[in-house]
Amino acid sequence: MKKWLFLAIVGVILAGCSNGNSDQVSNEPSTEETSNDENETKTQEENTQQSSQEDTVSEKDEEDEAKEDGQAASETEDKKKSDPNAGLKKYRPEVGMKNIFTDGTAEIFSETAVAENDQFIQVVRDLNGNRTVSVYEWTADELVLVYQDTESEDPFAPIVENFGSNEEEQIIGSNEEVWKLIEDSATVTTELGEFTNVKVVQKTTNEVEGAETIFTRYYAPEYGLVKEVFELTGEQGYSGEAVLAKSEKR
Structure with a gap:
């Protein structure tokens, strides 16, 4: 009897040791x-x-x-x-530059040269949020407006490689039926500085009955348009001008 009781106690002790070791192993990461x-x-x-x-x-x-x-x-x-043969190409505005025009106090409009190739240059004019896309055939010998769009959904998307001509208005060149070259090497002073060798062109229309509307533009090397003058003659006539005041990267 005592022998069996002793064996039972030993069994209990061993079982307890076994459980303790099992718990310890399970708590340690493998x-x-x-x-x-x-x-x-x-x-x-x-x-x-x-x-x-x-x-x-x-x-x-x-x-x-x-x-x-x-x-x-x-x-x-x-x-x-x-390039000594660049001719009128020297008068192209620099692509990527935004030229801002004022009347001396407030901004009137801005022009940004968007894209160009050897034959054409694309310019966007922003007048109080109304943007006009113009493409000019601007070569060494002539400056001709060949495309214009006032309703473009993306006016700053380059189109010089793919557009359909819808205008044909020569501004500088051999044909002076619309625009006439009135000065070939003028000097113009603006808020941005003094420009020399400026080409001055002028156009006169009869779009207002009983009066003449006179447009005068000034083109300078490396900047393109630097001044624009508008004049309406007659009793109710008036005039205004927009002059380049600032040129900045767009």
């Missing part, structure tokens, strides 16, 4: 779980590093692209300045 956690952490760090590297590369690509565009535009301008 080697496999620890390895998985370390792998996940390492993968996250690698993904973060890779994402950071990709962002850096993307930003560098954008900076390089902008630099290349700027260099190309600069080379185009330098070519126009140095």
Whole structure:
């Protein structure tokens, strides 16, 4: 009897030790779980590093692209300045520049050269939010308005490579039926500075009964239009002008 009682007590003690060891083992993470956690952490760090590297590369690509565009535009301008056969091309405004015109106190309109190729240049005029897209055939020998759109949904989208001509108004060239060259090398002073070798053209219309409407434009090298004068003759006549006051990157 005592022998059986002793065996029973020993069994209870062993069972208790077994349960304690079992609980202790279950509370400690296994080697496999620890390895998985370390792998996940390492993968996250690698993904973060890779994402950071990709962002850096993307930003560098954008900076390089902008630099290349700027260099190309600069080379185009330098070519126009140095080319002895550039002729009227020297009078093109620089693409990407927004020229702001005022009457001396308030802004009247702005003009932005949007795009160009060897034959054409696209300009957007903004008059109190009303934008007009104009494409000029602007070569070494002539300046001709060949396209105009006052209802474009995206006026700043380049169209010089693909548009249909809907105008034919020569401003400077051999045909002076509409616009006449009245000065070939004038000097004009604006808020932005003094311009020399300015070409002055003028157009007179009878759109108002009993009066003449006279438009005068001034074109300077590297800037294009720098001044515009409007005059209505007659008893109720009046005049006004818009002069280049500021030129900035759009």
